[in-house]
Amino acid sequence: MSSTTIPTIQIPKCEPGIGKLIFQPDSTDLIEGVRIEPHPIWADDRGYFLEIARLTQGLGADFPPATTQVSAALTYHGAIKAFHFHLHQTDLWCVTQGMFQVALVDLRPDSPTFGLKNTLYVGQLRPWRILIPPGVGHGYKVIGITPAMLVYLTDRLYNPKDEGRIAYNEPGIAYDWELQHK
Numbered sequence: 113m114s115s116t117t118i119p120t121i122q123i124p125k126c127e128p129g130i131g132k133l134i135f136q137p138d139s140t141d142l143i144e145g146v147r148i149e150p151h152p153i154w155a156d157d158r159g160y161f162l163e164i165a166r167l168t169q170g171l172g173a174d175f176p177p178a179t180t181q182v183s184a185a186l187t188y189h190g191a192i193k194a195f196h197f198h199l200h201q202t203d204l205w206c207v208t209q210g211m212f213q214v215a216l217v218d219l220r221p222d223s224p225t226f227g228l229k230n231t232l233y234v235g236q237l238r239p240w241r242i243l244i245p246p247g248v249g250h251g252y253k254v255i256g257i258t259p260a261m262l263v264y265l266t267d268r269l270y271n272p273k274d275e276g277r278i279a280y281n282e283p284g285i286a287y288d289w290e291l292q293h294k
């Protein structure tokens with residue numbers, strides 16, 4: 113997280129598709145450095161409660177209190193935000209409302225999982241926090257019929273120079289954003 117090594121970024125040549133589906137937090141198909149932490153949703157007759165993260169525990173353990181930023185993004189049904197990546201910043205995502213199709217791709221040629229794509233369906237129906245290290249391309253599509261809310265921690269304050277963007281339909285990544293009819 114506070115590593116000073118800046119990843120080299122390279123667009124891989126992926127097979128078209130959604131990559132490896134992640135159905136278990138400890139899946140061996142996860143991109144190197146990506147981590148998942150299931151969390152409870154406490155539902156009752158008033159609504160529900162959930163914890164976004166604890167800075168000293170779990171996936172938030174290494175987030176420095178002095179520079180951690182907490183952000184929220186509400187995204188409309190069907191919208192895609194992808195692909196973004198960071199050179200220094202680590203993200204910790206927690207979905208508070210709705211469902212996301214999260215797409216990850218390893219852009220680090222020095223990584224053992226370079227070029228690997230992961231797809232995770234997360235949110236109210238699968239409450240998982242996701243840690244995304246620098247050099248891992250990330251994005252999402254809102255699935256379901258309602259807008260969805262992502263609340264996330266970053267280990268440093270917003271710096272647009274740290275963020276890179278790759279088109280959602282970049283041919284080298286060849287991510288299939290369509291509904292997977294089968």
Ligand SMILES: Cc1cn([C@H]2C[C@H](O)[C@@H](COP(=O)(O)OP(=O)(O)O[C@H]3O[C@@H](C)C(=O)[C@@H](O)[C@H]3O)O2)c(=O)[nH]c1=O
Nearest residue numbers: 181183185193194196197203250251252269270271275
């Ligand atoms: C991310 C961010 C944006 N902004 C501003 C810049 C801009 O005017 C406006 C909208 O910014 P963006 O279009 O970059 O927002 P957005 O596309 O939601 O960016 C976010 O997307 C998700 C998927 C991520 O991975 C995040 O790391 C971040 O890249 O908000 C901040 O002031 N602080 C921030 O931390």
